[in-house]
Amino acid sequence: MKRIVALLSLLFALIALYPAESHAAEPPSLYMNGERIAEGASPRVVNNFTMVPIRVIAEDIGYTVDWTAGTDQVRISNGGSLIELTFDKDTALVDGRELKLGAAAFVDKGVTYVPLRFVGEQLGLQVYWDSYSKSVFLYNPQSANPDEGDADGDEGIGTEDGEVKEPGGEMPAVPEDALAVVKEIQFDGARRVTVLFEGSMTPNEPFWSGTKLVIDMPYASLSPEIMADLAARKASQAELITDTRALERVRYSYYSSHPSTVRVVFDLKVRQDYEITLEEGALHVDFVLEELPAADPNKKYKVVIDAGHGGEDPGAPSVTGDWEKTFNLAVARKVYKLLEQDSQITPYMTRSDDTYIGLYERAGYANDLGADLFISIHANRYTSSVSGVETYYNRAESLKLAEVLHRHLVKATGLPDRNVRKASFVVIRETKMPAVLLECGYLSNEKDAKLLFTESVQDRIAEEIVAGIKEYLTAYGGK
Amino acid sequence: MRKMSGLTALLVAMLLIASCGKGTEPALPGNGADTNTPAAGQNDEPETKPESVTVKYYVSDEEMNSLIEKQTTIEPAEPGEVYRLAIEALKQEDEAAGEFSLWKNAIFRQVELDGGVLTVDISLPGEARLGSMGESLALEAIARSAFQFDEVEALEILVDGEQVESLMGHEELLHPIERGAYPDDLNFRTAQAMQDEP
Numbered sequence: 111m112k113r114i115v116a117l118l119s120l121l122f123a124l125i126a127l128y129p130a131e132s133h134a135a136e137p138p139s140l141y142m143n144g145e146r147i148a149e150g151a152s153p154r155v156v157n158n159f160t161m162v163p164i165r166v167i168a169e170d171i172g173y174t175v176d177w178t179a180g181t182d183q184v185r186i187s188n189g190g191s192l193i194e195l196t197f198d199k200d201t202a203l204v205d206g207r208e209l210k211l212g213a214a215a216f217v218d219k220g221v222t223y224v225p226l227r228f229v230g231e232q233l234g235l236q237v238y239w240d241s242y243s244k245s246v247f248l249y250n251p252q253s254a255n256p257d258e259g260d261a262d263g264d265e266g267i268g269t270e271d272g273e274v275k276e277p278g279g280e281m282p283a284v285p286e287d288a289l290a291v292v293k294e295i296q297f298d299g300a301r302r303v304t305v306l307f308e309g310s311m312t313p314n315e316p317f318w319s320g321t322k323l324v325i326d327m328p329y330a331s332l333s334p335e336i337m338a339d340l341a342a343r344k345a346s347q348a349e350l351i352t353d354t355r356a357l358e359r360v361r362y363s364y365y366s367s368h369p370s371t372v373r374v375v376f377d378l379k380v381r382q383d384y385e386i387t388l389e390e391g392a393l394h395v396d397f398v399l400e401e402l403p404a405a406d407p408n409k410k411y412k413v414v415i416d417a418g419h420g421g422e423d424p425g426a427p428s429v430t431g432d433w434e435k436t437f438n439l440a441v442a443r444k445v446y447k448l449l450e451q452d453s454q455i456t457p458y459m460t461r462s463d464d465t466y467i468g469l470y471e472r473a474g475y476a477n478d479l480g481a482d483l484f485i486s487i488h489a490n491r492y493t494s495s496v497s498g499v500e501t502y503y504n505r506a507e508s509l510k511l512a513e514v515l516h517r518h519l520v521k522a523t524g525l526p527d528r529n530v531r532k533a534s535f536v537v538i539r540e541t542k543m544p545a546v547l548l549e550c551g552y553l554s555n556e557k558d559a560k561l562l563f564t565e566s567v568q569d570r571i572a573e574e575i576v577a578g579i580k581e582y583l584t585a586y587g588g589k
Numbered sequence: 590m591r592k593m594s595g596l597t598a599l600l601v602a603m604l605l606i607a608s609c610g611k612g613t614e615p616a617l618p619g620n621g622a623d624t625n626t627p628a629a630g631q632n633d634e635p636e637t638k639p640e641s642v643t644v645k646y647y648v649s650d651e652e653m654n655s656l657i658e659k660q661t662t663i664e665p666a667e668p669g670e671v672y673r674l675a676i677e678a679l680k681q682e683d684e685a686a687g688e689f690s691l692w693k694n695a696i697f698r699q700v701e702l703d704g705g706v707l708t709v710d711i712s713l714p715g716e717a718r719l720g721s722m723g724e725s726l727a728l729e730a731i732a733r734s735a736f737q738f739d740e741v742e743a744l745e746i747l748v749d750g751e752q753v754e755s756l757m758g759h760e761e762l763l764h765p766i767e768r769g770a771y772p773d774d775l776n777f778r779t780a781q782a783m784q785d786e787p
Contacts, residue, residue: 418758418759419758423757423758424715424718425718425757425758426715426718426719426720427715427716427718433715434718468754469754469755469758469759469761470754488720488721488759489720490719490720490721490722490723491718491719491720491723492649492653492689492719492720492723493651493653493684493689495651496651496652496653500722502721502722531722533721533722533725534725534760534761535721535725535759535760536755536759536760536761537759547721547759549720549721549722552720
């Protein structure tokens with residue numbers, strides 16, 4: 111009987127375990143044992159609680175969910191236990207016992223949402239939150255239970271208590287639901303990774319987690335040879351060390367048994383474009399970057415940090431009573447200080463105190479310096495309901511910088527992702543190097559404004575801007 | 590970006606739907622105003638009683654993604670006043686309908702047409718200051734309001750009587766803004782941004 115409990119440790123390794131907080135770049139999704147479920151009902155974050163659609167999860171693991179129209183109660187049962195939920199109430203009855211939910215269950219468009227933590231605790235599911243994709247991964251430890259009909263012997267790589275089976279036994283068999291068997295993963299030494307397999311393969315849409323690219327292959331397994339080797343080494347995943355400056359290694363594992371899924375993870379130095387080609391028996395992943403720019407320890411990059419507004423131009427007022435120019439300068443100073451510590455970067459500021467500098471003057475300053483990058487820091491204002499971060503670029507050569515910094519800014523603030531956008535603001539148009547303007551959040555929105563005027567959040571924003579600058583320079587070099 | 594083509598298709602579809610919607614609206618005073626151009630400016634003698642004139646004004650949507658063209662009726666008491674009232678109309682909004690003014694808190698000190706140049710002198714209290722995209726849309730809104738009148742060849746925006754480099758610290762403020770600075774198509778910005786997408 112398959113027992114893939116050992117793979118839980120892999121899940122931990124692949125997915126950052128975060129509290130309920132959103133910093134998303136991709137549409138949030140819900141996964142059960144590695145497979146995407148509930149396409150129409152994404153997990154969402156409400157008042158810092160991650161809320162998930164309960165029906166599709168409960169039914170997936172054999173519970174029935176009943177809601178009587180006209181009432182505000184939902185009953186979830188599997189014959190053995192009964193969970194009763196009341197909308198807008200933050201307690202539930204579990205077999206008659208009252209339990210705190212943390213956040214009230216609610217209905218939206220006919221879908222009932224409950225706190226993710228409750229699902230984990232009461233339905234006995236392992237719960238993982240991926241902060242980048244804002245996705246929820248659920249794993250059902252019971253899914254490979256003999257009761258569920260998968261009754262073909264004892265050839266698994268793991269055992270019931272999570273220990274990996276000692277080597278020396280018979281060769282593991284290929285799971286029945288596997289339509290493809292991965293035989294080997296190869297690297298051509300430059301840009302191409304090839305997954306060799308037998309059978310028919312339908313990989314899922316790849317997704318990013320930080321700078322890792324993840325491809326799941328449902329209804330696929332690893333070859334018995336690879337499984338036996340992993341078991342012998344008590345390892346949950348195999349590795350292919352590529353060791354180029356752009357791609358560090360490729361890791362792959364039998365990630366889930368429900369359905370059988372092989373997961374391949376590419377550990378990249380930076381996010382980059384790629385192309386996937388599927389042919390008979392081989393899946394090719396071609397990355398655009400063969401090598402990153404040569405690391406020259408003597409190279410010094412000039413980075414100009416532009417604190418927006420200043421002096422008689424206060425920028426936008428904040429609902430907290432502060433002004434935008436104050437936020438911009440505070441974060442710019444923090445970025446400056448962090449960059450100063452990097453021996454390869456010389457930071458500059460267009461203004462280091464509360465004075466107004468003309469827009470053309472700011473761009474001219476960076477141009478005269480021959481700067482490599484230009485980062486303008488701003489905060490936004492509109493109605494009280496709009497929230498989130500935007501990153502603006504003007505010239506095509508600035509797009510990559512915008513994408514990298516935007517991802518870091520979304521992560522730092524945890525605010526909604528309002529996308530990379532094109533505009534013709536003077537400082538990003540008149541500069542002659544990759545240049546972006548960051549709108550870090552809406553000062554007209556109470557949540558955004560409070561965050562942006564919190565020192566620790568400003569620190570985090572500065573750290574992520576710096577991380578983005580370094581990631582960009584590592585990948586693409588200077589001007 | 591592998592998903593780009595799908596996204597582009599979606600945006601194009603949304604644009605199409607948006608432009609289809611326009612067809613069902615009542616007839617507007619033409620692009621750049623033609624037959625409906627207020628008679629006031631062309632008459633030598635002031636009208637004796639206010640005549641109502643339909644003008645266009647521009648607001649943004651809930652998410653501040655683009656401009657929405659609206660129209661309203663004004664009653665200028667004297668010939669030159671039509672411009673001031675058309676610019677003041679930029680302050681109108683209907684939050685319930687998802688229409689938000691980009692000029693709500695600005696003060697229009699003076700609005701005057703002289704030799705084809707419409708001068709608008711503005712004061713910007715703190716609460717009138719927007720973020721970068723807000724400024725951009727606000728400029729486009731006021732320019733479109735001004736150039737709906739055929740006789741307006743250029744728009745000169747002053748802040749407290751002065752020519753300034755920028756209204757709110759992001760966009761360049763041209764002196765003056767010439768007719769034609771913004772193409773007729775309201776969706777131009779979105780369409781161009783998509784075209785330039787690598």
